[in-house]
Amino acid sequence: MKKWGELVELRTKLASILPFLLGIGYVLATWHRLNLVNTILFGLAMLAFDMATTALDNLMHYRHAKDAAYRQHVNIIGRAALTEHAVIAAIVALVTVATGLGLWLVWRTDWVLLVLGMACFAVGLGYTWGPLPLARLPIGEVFSGVTMGLGIPFITVYVNVPATRFLAVRLAWPDLSVTGALPALAGLCLIAVMPMATIANVMLANNLADLSEDTRNHRLTLPMYLGHRASRGVYLGLAVIGYFAVVAGVVARVLPTWSLVCGVSLPAVWHHAQVFIAHPDKTQTFHLAIQNLVLANGSLLAGLVIAAGVSA
Template sequence: MNFKTFAELIELKAKAASVFPFLLGLAYSLYHYQTANFFPLFLYFIAMFCFNCFVDIWDNYNDYHKAVDTEDYKKNTNIIGRENLSLKTIRTLLMSFFSLSLLLGLIVAWLVGWPVFWLGLFCYFVGIFYSAGPKPLSSLPVGELASGLTMGYLIFLICVYINTSAVFIWDFESLGSTFLVALPSTLLISNLMLANNTCDLEEDEANHRYTIVHYIGRKNALRWWTMSIVVAYISIVAAVVLRLISPLMLMLFLLLPFIVKQARPYLQRQVKKETFIISVKILLIFSFTQTILMLVSLAI
């Protein structure tokens, strides 16, 4: 297996969906609490990255085995069949990534507190059953909620707790504040899944996967995708008004012309190999700028 195939197998190009919430959690901890706990944070990053790799390989593995469209999807679309990958190698990678992630996660929980264990357990549940079982989450109209909540918010929340475990209070104010700050990431990551399901609507239906797009239709899915970006900006303004983040974060509005320009081709044509990448670009640019502005606000 060469690097290009391995990168596609673990969906390396989409790893920013988990890396940026982590970085934002670190920046928010430094900005709002003036503290960080770097050693367990480093272990958590490795554990999070390994589990993310496991989930993507697991997703491809389950899709390969459950494919109804064996002539086209299984042989020509799914990377395992297309590249004729060894199932033994795939299972070895799955076990390796999962075991390392679990071991490091338990060490982090032992170092900073068991809330990490319970939050991580929920993430593991979502990650495993996202593509496993008779009715995987990815084939139900809850995939967007599951991916957005776990990757956009819980990765961020765990990061904040690791840094602030000595002072963090589990109350409505703390949870509401962290959720509002992480809401743009949550919505844009959810948009990735929504765009993926919109592009794959016919293919999913052929393989008996009935996502939210199947139920609400392509036009409403596009409206939802657009509204999520609008709400992401509203949440930035609300977080600034509530003094949870620096007014410098309002510079994210300078990205609007770029986002509008990027969104137009996707709203016109939803083709996986041509326009799905637009959702990835919007997430990357928005999250990168959001993180940089948070770090710059620390210096100021």
């Protein structure tokens, strides 16, 4: 179980669980309803696929590593003497579970969810797999942040709210019509800035801390293109942009006032961000990026839960 936990990096699953919970919080605060079956199905499918992509990421890093010490002592596959066959079998099993649950959910909702799910699968599998993995381009943070930070809350809302009250897409060939509730869509997009930015920052922090290791293994990441100074500026900006989005949403009256509760975490988040950029290190300071992910999104979730309780 310990090896399994390290292979799928269970400690990083907060990056998908928190956006999922934010989506639930937004549904409760805005529509005061929850489709429990759809929510559970999506939650399980999302976790299974997240674990599959993480295991695939470790497999690809192991296969393509140029540094023998990394393969034998750092990567979990070499360190735990796992066989590639066993890892591939685990990945296939997880993807199969995620696909089965996803198709069941499509059957319970509509074809739009199939398109959304396929797009998320493409990004997740293409992050480290294929002829040109996204992780080897300076856009990995963008794709991971948007897919998880916006895609997960969006699908969470979509499977819980009737299409006529959120977003409806109708195809009657050759005509395609899209209708939606703009305040609800705008509110969700502004809520999603927080998880998008903090998830992207976890990826950026990981790449900053692994800069020397990535250089040895010929992995090109965003910090290599931007340089240390610009990367640290981006990190600080992403640490706080979610708070500005929430304020904008409250001012525009598309988010409940209680969302501003998230502001209580801002001083700690800013302090952690400054400590990390002063000394990016995987063992000593990387945990601060994870803490910021939890603090920022957790405080926003608390505000949404309070808003749901007050207006219920």
